[in-house]
């Protein structure tokens with residue numbers, strides 16, 4: 326490969342639907358072996374980004390390269406496996422027949438029995454595809470995405486409809502795929518999943534990349550910590566609202582929850598006011614709160 330192993334390269338890619346800029350000047354490189362989560366609120370442009378990546382949509386401007394070639398050439402060469410949200414499954418065939426077909430079509434196929442077992446769908450192999458539950462259909466889509474030895478696996482909200490156990494098994498399999506050097510890119514609304522699984526997190530907002538880093542870096546970027554405590558005596562909420570470095574405050578009964586960009590200074594000021602917190606806890610933001618902080622700050626800026 327000429328481009329030191331760039332798996333995906335977006336260069337200034339834009340795509341609009343009439344007035345809506347779904348993807349807006351996106352520049353991005355993915356490397357082998359990375360597990361990458363694509364996060365963003367509804368309408369952020371995640372599915373459009375994946376469609377552009379897979380060559381299902383053409384950019385209005387900019388270029389998309391997979392393994393140094395066009396998406397189409399990379400797909401024809403069997404380098405990409407994809408599981409899309411909308412991916413319809415043929416109705417009147419069995420799971421086994423569908424998996425066999427996917428293996429037949431893949432330039433570097435695995436054995437169908439292997440694919441069925443990896444996706445955990447051997448027990449439903451003889452069932453008609455239109456008789457599956459939502460979670461079972463998701464597993465079948467996953468089997469189709471891993472029917473052959475692809476270098477890049479693209480998943481659009483893969484675990485929607487899966488129960489907890491299935492979800493864990495699914496991610497264990499995905500980790501194995503990444504450990505073998507494959508790149509896994511997935512769009513998700515489950516932030517705890519991204520936190521647990523991804524070694525790189527991309528936050529998309531209105532078609533632009535707002536944050537790109539490890540989950541820990543994204544949390545640090547949000548730059549806030551959570552403080553919670555109980556009040557021994559009632560305190561006027563306005564007094565708390567004036568605490569320094571506060572980014573949010575909720576008071577329910579005697580319990581106070583604060584987000585602050587400098588927790589030490591906020592707690593210090595609290596004592597300074599003569600408020601003695603009980604059950605004081607200071608913690609970092611979870612990825613979910615960091616995501617909300619980053620995207621709402623951006624919303625506020627664009628107003």
Ligand SMILES: Nc1ncnc2c1ncn2[C@@H]1O[C@H](COP(=O)(O)OP(=O)(O)OP(=O)(O)O)[C@@H](O)[C@H]1O
Nearest residue numbers: 342345346347365366367368369370371372373374
């Ligand atoms: N075919 C289309 N025609 C017109 N507008 C579209 C089309 N597809 C997407 N859009 C718009 O482009 C924007 C990005 O949509 P996209 O589906 O890529 O977002 P998303 O991040 O995947 O959203 P979600 O989390 O809701 O799945 C949205 O404003 C959407 O309404």
